Amino acid sequence: MAAPSAAGLCRRLRAWLPRIMPVRWSRYNPSYLEPEVKTEAYQKPLEELTEEEKEQMELKAVRPIKAAPPTLSSSVFSDPMISKFTNMMMKSGNKVLARSLMSQTLEAIKRKQLEKYHKAPENEKETIECNPYVIFHQALKNCQPIIGLSSITRGGKTYQVPVPLTDNRKRFLAMKWMITECRENKHRRTMMPEKLSQELLLAFNNEGPIIKKKHVLHKMAESNRAYAHFRWW
Amino acid sequence: MGGRSAAVMAAAVGRVLRLCRRWGAGPGAQTLRLICTTTAVQRKNAGASGPEKYTEAFIKKQIEEFNLGKRHLANMMGEDPETFTQEDIDRAIAYLFPSGLFDKQARPLMKHPTEVFPEQRKIQWGEDGRPFHFLFYTGKQSYYSLMHETYEKLLNVQKHQDELIAQDLPLQKEKRNLAGSRWLTKIELEEMLVEKMSDDDYSRFIRLLEKLVALPCADLEEKYIQKFSKEVPAQLQKVLIEPLQYDERGVAFSTGEGRRKTASATAVVYDNGTGKITVNGIDILHYFPVLQDREQLLFPFQFLGRIGKHDMVCTVSGGGRSAQAGAIRLASAKALRSFVTEKEVEFMRQAGLLTVDPRVKERKKPGQEGPRRKFTWKKR
Numbered sequence: 001m002a003a004p005s006a007a008g009l010c011r012r013l014r015a016w017l018p019r020i021m022p023v024r025w026s027r028y029n030p031s032y033l034e035p036e037v038k039t040e041a042y043q044k045p046l047e048e049l050t051e052e053e054k055e056q057m058e059l060k061a062v063r064p065i066k067a068a069p070p071t072l073s074s075s076v077f078s079d080p081m082i083s084k085f086t087n088m089m090m091k092s093g094n095k096v097l098a099r100s101l102m103s104q105t106l107e108a109i110k111r112k113q114l115e116k117y118h119k120a121p122e123n124e125k126e127t128i129e130c131n132p133y134v135i136f137h138q139a140l141k142n143c144q145p146i147i148g149l150s151s152i153t154r155g156g157k158t159y160q161v162p163v164p165l166t167d168n169r170k171r172f173l174a175m176k177w178m179i180t181e182c183r184e185n186k187h188r189r190t191m192m193p194e195k196l197s198q199e200l201l202l203a204f205n206n207e208g209p210i211i212k213k214k215h216v217l218h219k220m221a222e223s224n225r226a227y228a229h230f231r232w233w
Numbered sequence: 234m235g236g237r238s239a240a241v242m243a244a245a246v247g248r249v250l251r252l253c254r255r256w257g258a259g260p261g262a263q264t265l266r267l268i269c270t271t272t273a274v275q276r277k278n279a280g281a282s283g284p285e286k287y288t289e290a291f292i293k294k295q296i297e298e299f300n301l302g303k304r305h306l307a308n309m310m311g312e313d314p315e316t317f318t319q320e321d322i323d324r325a326i327a328y329l330f331p332s333g334l335f336d337k338q339a340r341p342l343m344k345h346p347t348e349v350f351p352e353q354r355k356i357q358w359g360e361d362g363r364p365f366h367f368l369f370y371t372g373k374q375s376y377y378s379l380m381h382e383t384y385e386k387l388l389n390v391q392k393h394q395d396e397l398i399a400q401d402l403p404l405q406k407e408k409r410n411l412a413g414s415r416w417l418t419k420i421e422l423e424e425m426l427v428e429k430m431s432d433d434d435y436s437r438f439i440r441l442l443e444k445l446v447a448l449p450c451a452d453l454e455e456k457y458i459q460k461f462s463k464e465v466p467a468q469l470q471k472v473l474i475e476p477l478q479y480d481e482r483g484v485a486f487s488t489g490e491g492r493r494k495t496a497s498a499t500a501v502v503y504d505n506g507t508g509k510i511t512v513n514g515i516d517i518l519h520y521f522p523v524l525q526d527r528e529q530l531l532f533p534f535q536f537l538g539r540i541g542k543h544d545m546v547c548t549v550s551g552g553g554r555s556a557q558a559g560a561i562r563l564a565s566a567k568a569l570r571s572f573v574t575e576k577e578v579e580f581m582r583q584a585g586l587l588t589v590d591p592r593v594k595e596r597k598k599p600g601q602e603g604p605r606r607k608f609t610w611k612k613r
Contacts, residue, residue: 027593035583035585035588036584037536037584039538042580042583060583062413065582065583065585065588066585067563067585067588067589067591068532068585068586070525070555070558071525072585073528073535074536074584075528075532078528096523099525
């Protein structure tokens, strides 16, 4: 196993290597690095940085940096997960509507939690979480599946093979399930923020249809364990 | 039929005899001068990228002609033939043969033949058809021989490491200055090997090099590694930060310009302010009703912690709502550079506030409905 410093060396010297010719290309030169927007990262004194962070800092001093996208800002209210979710909720590029729905959802969550807080007896008041951001993150985390299924065709028959998922894929699946659930399984007259806040609160407590869907997927993967050796990657 | 084959045979024999004569003539010449091709050599082989287009004699003649022409040109222009550089040649040609053609490569050109004629490989096999290189039949002899060499170096370094461990000596861990160097690009590597390679091959080679560099005793093969790495100028272009200007009231101000998509903006940031921002004479609350745009405008100030301390007056035109916000953000970040220490300017750059966003609308392609969307596929 190479030492951590050696791993950092590899990362730095890496030229852009197209493994497969990318269909998606970027207007930026491959040597451009992602911007770091939070002010806390820049206020850390030099001694507290680990080896890796020091190397990362040295690299950033030499390489050009991409421009920060319009959804990202250093304010406390900008959260990359919330932006991602808003973009997934957006239809036909109507970001204004998606963002307002998101803020109404967070407001609805806050209201419901506050109601519960004020009705609860003294000893239970600490257990009730009122921060809508914390609830959002925890709910999505609870919805993330650990293992996924992939269709592999062998000898004419298609099998559902259990397959590990990357972090990005897990997050995407959780958000996708949440949005499809809220769009389809609701009464015609319920508004999206209301339904979303309901689902998020249920997911936060590990209940609700999305958690059920996740458990169903896990059970399917468990039952198809025998085919796991079909996976070659 | 019989007569024709005999004639063909005679011709083939004749060609071979001619070749043999030529081969015997040259002192220890390994490469053949193929003026006429035999059926034997007309076989398609992946090693050479085609029959030799320019023979060595031809290139030598071109070089002599070029040097002679250079001296004539220098005489014509009244310059000293000894100290006539390539830039002088370009200027002289542009003066003597002025051309209005748009394509720069279509204009008259006088360059050294090595730059004009692409480097190509000599014939890789002997007179008997037997190739010189042992990896010729892989199709990519230079690439595979390079991989073999690099792997040999890797094994060497590992052996040296094992020896040091066996003797309980500490492994050398001198850090190379890696931030300032990069590997050769695929094109540069192709030029070096005079052989085409695929992207996969290139990435395999780079991974092997990285593996070699990652070992602690890699300094052993420093020279070999340096052949494939290039210096990257560590100092990015030092942008000149304009000093603060002062207006009639004695208040310090600074201007900045920014662009995003088709929008362009100019921002004037005043000191000792209350945080009032005006765009095209209108307050930002009325000009940008969307929260996201206002967030973008305040981003540079919030990042530096100077929210209530500056006033801003901007003008913006073109683009849409988000593009105008992005343009003003860039303009204000550029203006704020004059108010702030160098370290904070570096932090702003690393936060992506000072980079021009190069993303623009992608063009529509012919045969497609949009930049990516294809026309509806109909089976019949």
